[in-house]
Amino acid sequence: EAQVTQNPRYLITVTGKKLTVTCSQNMNHEYMSWYRQDPGLGLRQIYYSMNVEVTDKGDVPEGYKVSRKEKRNFPLILESPSPNQTSLYFCASSLSGRTGYTFGSGTRLTVV
Amino acid sequence: ILNVEQSPQSLHVQEGDSTNFTCSFPSSNFYALHWYRWETAKSPEALFVMTLNGDEKKKGRISATLNTKEGYSYLYIKGSQPEDSATYLCAFRDTGNQFYFGTGTSLTVIP
Numbered sequence: 686e687a688q689v690t691q692n693p694r695y696l697i698t699v700t701g702k703k704l705t706v707t708c709s710q711n712m713n714h715e716y717m718s719w720y721r722q723d724p725g726l727g728l729r730q731i732y733y734s735m736n737v738e739v740t741d742k743g744d745v746p747e748g749y750k751v752s753r754k755e756k757r758n759f760p761l762i763l764e765s766p767s768p769n770q771t772s773l774y775f776c777a778s779s780l781s782g783r784t785g786y787t788f789g790s791g792t793r794l795t796v797v
Numbered sequence: 798i799l800n801v802e803q804s805p806q807s808l809h810v811q812e813g814d815s816t817n818f819t820c821s822f823p824s825s826n827f828y829a830l831h832w833y834r835w836e837t838a839k840s841p842e843a844l845f846v847m848t849l850n851g852d853e854k855k856k857g858r859i860s861a862t863l864n865t866k867e868g869y870s871y872l873y874i875k876g877s878q879p880e881d882s883a884t885y886l887c888a889f890r891d892t893g894n895q896f897y898f899g900t901g902t903s904l905t906v907i908p
Binding site: 716718720725726727728729730733735741743744775782783784785786787788789790791 | 801829833841842843844886888890894895896897898899
């Protein structure tokens with residue numbers, strides 16, 4: 686089944702403890718992206734990648750890192766999480782610039 | 798920060814009614830306009846991707862139009878059904894490959 690797989694689905698962590706949210710797609714998509722969803726705000730782009738080893742900042746990249754070493758994987762790294770990074774995170778991928786995204790199931794992160 | 802606005806914020810209609818919502822976006826640096834449907838406790842699902850001024854797309858009872866010169870897109874639902882209840886998101890993709898989502902229109906269809 687064609688899908689974007691994110692893990693974990695839920696995570697509670699403490700301030701400053703490094704964490705990684707994994708994202709993997711099995712559709713050979715070129716474009717991958719991370720978003721966060723906060724109440725009253727639209728999905729905001731954190732980072733995106735057009736292809737392997739090519740990553741760019743989105744609207745809200747501060748406090749996050751990404752890597753794209755393989756086409757299928759695009760992990761989101763929080764080196765030192767803070768409470769303002771408590772949010773619902775989505776990974777998404779698309780075949781090209783003219784096709785829609787396939788979204789992962791989301792990761793609800795709480796930083797205390 | 799680029800502004801993508803959707804209106805109305807929420808909408809309640811009776812089953813069988815037709816309805817439409819608006820997405821406004823910048824008319825410069827346009828690359829594509831996406832529409833997504835987002836049901837509660839699920840992930841957004843792609844409805845349409847439109848790239849050319851004047852584009853019209855249709856999927857069943859749902860259709861969309863695009864005006865890139867004035868910076869707006871309309872989504873229409875004909876004969877709304879309870880299963881159409883969801884939040885409808887639009888997203889503007891600029892020529893620099895960044896995406897900007899609106900906050901969505903929440904549709905409730907009352908049986």
